[in-house]
Amino acid sequence: MGKTADLTAVQKAIIxxxxxxxxxxxxxxxxxxxxxxxxxRHLSGKSVGRKKCGRKRCTTRRxxxxxxxxxxxxxxxxxxxxxxSLE
Numbered sequence: 001m002g003k004t005a006d007l008t009a010v011q012k013a014i015i016x017x018x019x020x021x022x023x024x025x026x027x028x029x030x031x032x033x034x035x036x037x038x039x040x041r042h043l044s045g046k047s048v049g050r051k052k053c054g055r056k057r058c059t060t061r062r063x064x065x066x067x068x069x070x071x072x073x074x075x076x077x078x079x080x081x082x083x084x085s086l087e
Contacts, residue, residue, distance in 0.1 A: 007038060015042050 007015070011032050018028045025043070029036040059067070070077070 007034065007042060012042055015039055019043060 011034065014032050015028055018031065023031070025036050025039045029039045032039075
């Protein structure tokens with residue numbers, strides 16, 4: 001099964017309000033248009049958002065800016081002549 005979007009802040013506030021009014025999880029889920037399990041996870045405090053996927057970054061934002069500056073300065077410069085190391 002595919003992942004769906006996380007609950008928005010507005011949806012979470014509506015869930016909290018409806019729960020305080022005494023509505024069941026099923027009634028809440030039908031009202032806001034999400035699954036009953038999403039309502040249950042929010043009410044139990046287990047909804048922490050999604051984990052990041054994909055490979056971790058090798059460079060920092062500062063390193064990206066430095067590389068961009070070097071490339072914009074001389075597009076045809078090689079790594080050896082610029083003093084950069086590939087490690």
